[in-house]
Amino acid sequence: MDDHPQLGFLISALGAAVLAVSVFLPWYGVSITASGAATAQQELTTVAQQYGNSTFQAGASQLGAEFSSLAGRQVATVSAHEALKDISKILLVLAGLALLASLLRLAGLSGLEGGGGQIAVAGGLAALFVLYRMLTPPDAQGLVSLSLNWGIWLALLSAAAIVGGGILAASSQGRRHPAESYGRQI
Secondary structure (H helix, E strand, O other): OOOHHHHHHHHHHHHHHHHHHHOOOEEEEEEEOHHHHHHHHHHHHHHHHHHOOHHHHHHHHHHHHOHHHHEOOEEEEEEHHHHOHHHHHHHHHHHHHHHHHHHHHHHOOOOOOOHHHHHHHHHHHHHHHHHHHHHOOOOOOOOEEEEEOHHHHHHHHHHHHHHHHHHHHHHHHHHOOOHHHOOOOO
C-alpha cells in the first residue's frame, strides 16, 4: 500500500492549521519614523502650550526630547488579522477549506477525485496572498514604517506545506492504477 497520499494529506492538514494560526501572529513590526517622532514631539508641545501650566509644559518638553530616540525602533507588532481585515478572512477560509478537505481525505470520507490537486490550489492561492502582502505591506502613512515579522514567514511556509502536501497526495494518487486496468499483451 502506498502511504504517500496519506502523508501528503497529513502535511496539508498541518500546514492549513498553522496557516490559520499564523493570521493572528505578528506579521509586521511597527517602527516610528524620524518624521513621525518629530510630528509627535510637535503635537505634544502644541498641546502642552495650549492646555498646560508651566510645570506641565516643562515635563512635556522633556518627554518630547526623548521622542527622537524612538525613531527607527520597533515599538509594536501587528498581526494580519489586525492590519489586513479582508485578506486575513480570505486566508482563514482557504486554510479552513484545505484543512477540511485534507481531513476528509485522511478519514476516507471524501469521494472527490484529485483532492490533492484542489488542496494544492488552495495553498497556492494562500501563498500568493501572503507574497502580495510581503511585497506590498499596508500603507503606514509616513509616521510609522512596517517591517516583515516572523508571523508572515510562518504563513508563507505553511502555505507552501499545503501546496507540497497536496502535490504529494495528487501525484501518488495518479500513480496508483489497478493491475487489471492495463491491457494484456500477448
